[in-house]
Amino acid sequence: MSIDIDTARKVAHLARIKVAEEDLARLAEQLSGILTFMEQLNEVDVEGIEPMTSVTPMRLKRRADVVTDGGYPEKILSNAPDAREGFFAVPKVVE
Amino acid sequence: MSLNQLTIAEARDALRKGDATSVEITEACIAAIDGADALNAYCAKTPEIALEQAKAADARIRAGDAPAMCGIPVGVKDLFCTKGVTSQAASNILAGFRPEYESTVTQNLWDAGAVMLGKLGMDEFAMGSTTESSCYGPVVNPWKVDDRKRAPGGSSGGSAAAVSADLCLAATATDTGGSIRQPAAFTGTVGIKPTYGRVSRWGVIAYASSLDQAGPITKSVRDAAIMLGTMASVDAKDSTSADIPVPDFEAALTGDIRGKRIGIPREYRVEGMSDELAKFWDDGAAMLKDAGAEIVDISLPHAKYALPAYYVIAPAEASSNLARYDGVRYGHRAHLAAGDGIVEMYEKTRAEGFGPEVQRRVMIGTYVLSAGFYDAYYNRARKVRALIKRDFEQVFAAGIDAILAPATPTSALELGALNDASPVEMYLNDVFTVTLNLAGLPGVSVPVGLDGKGLPMGLQLIGRPWEEGDLLNQALVLERAAGFTHKPAKWW
Numbered sequence: 001m002s003i004d005i006d007t008a009r010k011v012a013h014l015a016r017i018k019v020a021e022e023d024l025a026r027l028a029e030q031l032s033g034i035l036t037f038m039e040q041l042n043e044v045d046v047e048g049i050e051p052m053t054s055v056t057p058m059r060l061k062r063r064a065d066v067v068t069d070g071g072y073p074e075k076i077l078s079n080a081p082d083a084r085e086g087f088f089a090v091p092k093v094v095e
Numbered sequence: 096m097s098l099n100q101l102t103i104a105e106a107r108d109a110l111r112k113g114d115a116t117s118v119e120i121t122e123a124c125i126a127a128i129d130g131a132d133a134l135n136a137y138c139a140k141t142p143e144i145a146l147e148q149a150k151a152a153d154a155r156i157r158a159g160d161a162p163a164m165c166g167i168p169v170g171v172k173d174l175f176c177t178k179g180v181t182s183q184a185a186s187n188i189l190a191g192f193r194p195e196y197e198s199t200v201t202q203n204l205w206d207a208g209a210v211m212l213g214k215l216g217m218d219e220f221a222m223g224s225t226t227e228s229s230c231y232g233p234v235v236n237p238w239k240v241d242d243r244k245r246a247p248g249g250s251s252g253g254s255a256a257a258v259s260a261d262l263c264l265a266a267t268a269t270d271t272g273g274s275i276r277q278p279a280a281f282t283g284t285v286g287i288k289p290t291y292g293r294v295s296r297w298g299v300i301a302y303a304s305s306l307d308q309a310g311p312i313t314k315s316v317r318d319a320a321i322m323l324g325t326m327a328s329v330d331a332k333d334s335t336s337a338d339i340p341v342p343d344f345e346a347a348l349t350g351d352i353r354g355k356r357i358g359i360p361r362e363y364r365v366e367g368m369s370d371e372l373a374k375f376w377d378d379g380a381a382m383l384k385d386a387g388a389e390i391v392d393i394s395l396p397h398a399k400y401a402l403p404a405y406y407v408i409a410p411a412e413a414s415s416n417l418a419r420y421d422g423v424r425y426g427h428r429a430h431l432a433a434g435d436g437i438v439e440m441y442e443k444t445r446a447e448g449f450g451p452e453v454q455r456r457v458m459i460g461t462y463v464l465s466a467g468f469y470d471a472y473y474n475r476a477r478k479v480r481a482l483i484k485r486d487f488e489q490v491f492a493a494g495i496d497a498i499l500a501p502a503t504p505t506s507a508l509e510l511g512a513l514n515d516a517s518p519v520e521m522y523l524n525d526v527f528t529v530t531l532n533l534a535g536l537p538g539v540s541v542p543v544g545l546d547g548k549g550l551p552m553g554l555q556l557i558g559r560p561w562e563e564g565d566l567l568n569q570a571l572v573l574e575r576a577a578g579f580t581h582k583p584a585k586w587w
Contacts, residue, residue: 003462015414015461016421017454018442027458030518034459037519038472040403044479051477052484054335055291055305055535056560061334075195081428088423091437 002032098123099261103167103318106264110156110166117156117166120264121149121210124168128212128262133587136247136257138173138231139181139214148210155208163345164325165208170263172254173214174221175201175309176298180211184300185229186219188448189426198298199333200267200309200326207325212263215253219450220417221274221302224524225513226252228452236282236507237583240549245507248278254312255282259583265313265322269299271306272405273503273528276540279312280502280553283542283581285574286312287319287567290560291535292337294323295330303412304335306405306532316541316571320344323563339561347564352572353387355565358495362398363527368504371546376501379543379554382576383499383569393495395486400479401530406522407463407476408533413453414460420448455518484534491559497569498557501527502540506550527555537563539570543577551581 003011008028012019019027054060077083082090098120101109109115125142145168152166176182176194183189197205205211219228225246226234234252236245237260247256251268255278258266268275270288279286287310294309301307311322324344330336359380364373380390422428422444429443449457463472490498504526513521531538537560540553554573558566 007462008458011458011462011465013442014465015454015458016418016438016441016445017449017457018439018446019454027455030455031459031462033517033519034406034455035462035472037522038403038407038463038476041400041407041472041475041479044397044400044475044482046475046478046482049478049481051474052481053477055484056337058292058337061331063331072195076424078195079192079425081422081426090423091431091435091440093437 003028003035099127101264102314103164103264103321104315106167107163111161117149117152117210118146120166121145121168124212124263131260131262131587134235134237134256134260135232136215136234136253136260136262137170137213138185138216138253141180141211141213144180145210145212148205152208152210162207162325163321164204166210167264168210168212169204170212170215170254170257170266171201172251172267172269173217174269174300175267176300177201177211177214181214182300183230184220185217185231186448186450186453187230187427188420188445192425196298199295199328199330200299203325203328209325215257215266217253218250219453220300220413221250221269221271222413222452222456223249224277224521225249225508225510227510228450230450233510235510237587238282238507238550239583239586244510246281246510248281248507250274251312252278255279255284255286258282258284258312258314260587265311265318267309267326268312269307269309270532271302271409272532273525275310275312276502276528276538276553276555277524279540280542281507281551283551283579283583284312284314285316285319285539285541285570286310287323287539287563288532288537289323289327289563290537292335293561293563294327295333295336297330297332301416303409304416305412306409316567316574317345317348319539320348320567342564344564344567347568348571349568350571350575352383352569355388355496355569356391356494357383357388357569358391358393358490358498360393360395360398360498360500362395363500365526372501372504372552375543375552375554376499379499379573379577382573386572386576391495393490393498395490395530397479397482397486398530401483401533402522402526404476404479404483405525405529405533407472408480410456410460411464411473412460414457414464417453417457420445480533483530487534487536496559497566500555500557502553502555503527506546506548506552531557536560537566539566541570541573541577542579543573544579545581
């Protein structure tokens with residue numbers, strides 16, 4: 001599987017990483033190299049094998065769906081690049 | 096011998112006897128750290144916190160309430176969130192981040208009276224084998240045999256370098272594909288990755304959640320047993336923390352491995368393995384045999400697919416975990432141009448904040464999870480992962496107690512050695528270590544000798560799930576038989 005420049009551009013956008021147009025060719029080449037390496041997996045017979053979902057056979061822990069934490073908005077906001085009046089601030093979103 | 100050179104076990108005994116105080120040991124470490132800026136091991140120094148904790152530890156020791164780690168100064172990998180102290184995963188995207196909370200692992204250490212000397216350098220988001228992707232610049236291996244600087248390994252390279260150079264008594268580290276065991280092997284130190292679920296991941300900045308597991312890097316196997324016992328806990332805050340009590344790992348160190356069956360996996364004898372590495376491996380097996388273990392040839396038929404499976408699964412999980420770095424809640428936000436909307440904010444922030452390797456892994460992960468490729472790559476990799484795990488289960492069911500293998504293909508590389516390497520060539524460093532992350536098994540790296548260049552080499556023991564005690568006991572036998580007592584000659 002080889003990735004062309006258009007696919008590289010699309011993947012970068014899906015990943016929300018800005019990649020300059022002139023860097024796309026090199027990125028496509030590197031991603032293609034990695035995918036070629038992954039293609040060894042096609043040699044393995046995986047017929048009837050369930051995908052592994054957890055390392056130890058245990059059920060994920062459950063708890064009652066109740067509030068167990070919170071009440072400190074100033075701590076939540078303390079690391080924000082832009083916080084105003086108790087909220088995270090971002091550029092205007094109009095959809 | 097100065098106090099920063101002590102092992103945890105030696106310091107614990109000296110503290111309890113009143114032969115030294117935690118303040119004295121901590122001061123010795125702080126002086127050593129201040130004299131070792133050339134190694135760049137610490138990305139943040141916290142001497143004030145350390146001395147305050149050391150005083151409290153001394154009071155606790157005097158009162159007779161002293162757990163094993165009480166008063167022991169340690170370094171903390173930058174991946175662990177530490178309250179009020181910069182925690183950046185060595186990434187610019189978390190520039191200035193000071194958590195409002197403490198990771199479970201570090202909280203366990205502080206509750207036991209351990210002392211924090213500072214934060215340690217690493218590869219950005221734990222993605223790398225050299226620390227060269229760190230936003231703080233590479234850590235330098237204290238082992239130096241000529242005029243060239245060498246990498247300490249990665250991603251926990253700062254932890255390994257700091258322990259090796261006696262800039263702490265021990266350090267926390269994490270291992271997603273070998274990031275504890277490989278740097279330990281490169282620096283002549285001991286590193287254990289415990290069974291997945293043994294140590295809480297809460298507050299550890301996530302890379303690949305189904306593979307990430309924290310553990311210690313230490314100067315001896317005994318120290319690894321002591322520190323792992325304090326780091327490990329059953330934690331309601333981590334849904335994958337196993338409800339299995341933490342045993343006394345140190346009590347398992349009997350030095351008796353008679354009758355244990357140690358497997359030698361033939362698939363690990365990879366093409367191109369150097370005669371030197373093969374000899375270290377053979378000698379290690381002979382040492383265990385001399386101690387009364389039985390050496391058994393075993394097969395792990397899917398081992399050769401571990402590396403490609405890992406490089407599908409880990410980036411897939413990373414692309415999901417790292418989606419949170421969007422310039423809104425913490426860390427870096429790009430300067431926006433007039434008219435830029437929220438998508439431009441995300442894209443510019445992430446392009447500026449993530450280094451090249453992190454960007455590549457996030458994009459590969461995005462690709463293998465995207466519509467149309469999910470089954471071909473991600474699900475296939477998870478199926479291969481199930482087969483890799485089954486290989487180990489069959490071996491253990493056949494009566495094998497542990498597996499002996501090399502830790503790394505070579506000794507420490509020069510800094511810059513991989514500059515011209517393709518990503519795949521870089522990934523080949525992890526060939527011996529990733530397998531057990533995929534299977535969730537515990538593994539420990541033990542230094543066994545110096546290679547022809549005079550650099551440390553490590554062997555790896557892989558254990559049954561939840562049997563870290565047994566595993567460390569086998570490691571102790573290997574450590575004693577190999578008699579590795581070398582330290583790097585001080586040049587910094």
